[in-house]
Amino acid sequence: MILRQNDGFTMIEMLFSLLILMLISLFVVQLFSIIQTQVEAVNKLHPKEWEVFTMQMHQEIRSSKSQVVRGSGLYLMSGDQLSSIEQYEDKVRRRVDGKGHEVILQNISKFQVKKDGSVIVLVVTDKAGTTFSRSFHPYFKDGNEADE
Structure with a gap:
């Protein structure tokens, strides 16, 4: 009996090759989608990050005894500690008594603090x-009287 030699692909081999090609292309498309999302997110401030920042600032400003705006920085006196909120490179950082580096916001191009009467x-x-933009009303004004 003479064995017949196959010089080409069989139908099963062709379908298997097509399946592998389709799986690889599916993963490549998903990979590009993930990379594009990451690149877009690098320059944007996430809304949840903004909400956490504003809640933290609300608590910090309400508990401070004195609020001073100097340049583009906010200086809050709570007890015997002076907290500063200021821009550092592309971040907003918090420092206590001139020490530390707590990043509280990132991917920032500009940070401004304005004081309109008692409103920050x-x-x-x-x-x-x-x-x-967000406005804050301190509980204690500069004269240490309670806000009503």
């Missing part, structure tokens, strides 16, 4: 150009 307004622009 924080304006943040992210690297994508989106501007966020």
